[in-house]
Amino acid sequence: MNQNMAAAMELRCWGGDWGLPSVHTESLIVQAYAKFSGAKVTVSPIDWTWKTLTATVPELLCGDSAVQEPTNILNFLRKQKFNADYELTARQGADTMAYIALLEEKLRPALLHTFWVDAENYANLTRPWFASRSPFPLNFFVPNHYANTALSRILLTKGEAPLHRITEVEGKIYSDAKECLNLLSYRLGTADYFFGNLPTSLDAFVFGFVAPMYKASLPSSPLQSHLRQLDNLTSFCDNILAVYFSSDHPYG
Numbered sequence: 001m002n003q004n005m006a007a008a009m010e011l012r013c014w015g016g017d018w019g020l021p022s023v024h025t026e027s028l029i030v031q032a033y034a035k036f037s038g039a040k041v042t043v044s045p046i047d048w049t050w051k052t053l054t055a056t057v058p059e060l061l062c063g064d065s066a067v068q069e070p071t072n073i074l075n076f077l078r079k080q081k082f083n084a085d086y087e088l089t090a091r092q093g094a095d096t097m098a099y100i101a102l103l104e105e106k107l108r109p110a111l112l113h114t115f116w117v118d119a120e121n122y123a124n125l126t127r128p129w130f131a132s133r134s135p136f137p138l139n140f141f142v143p144n145h146y147a148n149t150a151l152s153r154i155l156l157t158k159g160e161a162p163l164h165r166i167t168e169v170e171g172k173i174y175s176d177a178k179e180c181l182n183l184l185s186y187r188l189g190t191a192d193y194f195f196g197n198l199p200t201s202l203d204a205f206v207f208g209f210v211a212p213m214y215k216a217s218l219p220s221s222p223l224q225s226h227l228r229q230l231d232n233l234t235s236f237c238d239n240i241l242a243v244y245f246s247s248d249h250p251y252g
Helices: 003-007 025-037 070-079 090-117 119-132 138-158 166-188 201-215 222-228 231-245
Strands: 009-013 041-045 059-062 065-068
Touching: 009 025, 025 041, 025 070, 025 201, 025 231, 059 070, 065 070, 070 201, 090 119, 090 138, 090 166, 090 201, 090 222, 119 138, 138 166, 166 201, 166 222, 166 231, 201 222, 201 231, 222 231
Parallel strands: 009 041
Antiparallel strands: 009 059, 059 065
C-alpha cells in the first residue's frame, strides 16, 4: 500500500443539522480537532445503510486501524503528527485535562438530560432526528437505546443517595451545568480561544459540548436560555463554525 493510501482517514459519525457539522457531541469534538490540527479526514455520516446498533460513533478508520472515543481518536491523530496542542505548556496541558474532566462531570449529565430524558425535547426533536437517519428496523431501536443509556449514565453519576430518581436529580444537574458554563465563560474572557491565538483540544471539547446546546431547536431548555446569555461562549462557537467549517456544506 502506498503512503497516500495508508494516510487516508475516514470518520464515521452522526451527521449535521441546526447549522452544525454534527449534532453529536463526540462527533463534533473529533471533527473540530481534525480541522484545528490540519488532519485530512473524510467524514462519512451515518445513514440508512448503517447495519448495527452496537457500533461506536464516532469511529476513525485508517488503514487497518479502527479507533473509537474522542480521546483515543485525538491521541491517534497526534501520533500521525496532527497535533493542535504542541505549543501548550505543561501547566496548560494540565488545565486542559482538568477542564475536560469538568465538562464530563458537570455538563455531560445536563446535555444527556436535555436531549434524551426531557420528554418534550425527546418527542419533538431528538427521537425524530435520530430515527429518520437510522435504517429500518433500527429506527425503532436507536433513539430508545440512546435514551436508556443516557438515563442510566445520569443516575450512575448523579444518583447518589438520597437522590435515586431522575426527578430528584434534575435540579442538581442543571445547577451544576450552569455553574460549568459560567466557569468556561469566565475562563475564556474576551479571547477567541482558551489558550492564545490558536485552538487546541480544549477548544474542540468545549465546542463539542456547548455548540449543540446553543444551536439546537429545543422546545424546552432553561439551560439553552442561560447559555445564550453568555455572549462570549456563543461567539466562540460561531467563530469556530465561520473559520473552520464555513467552506463545508450548509448543515440544516
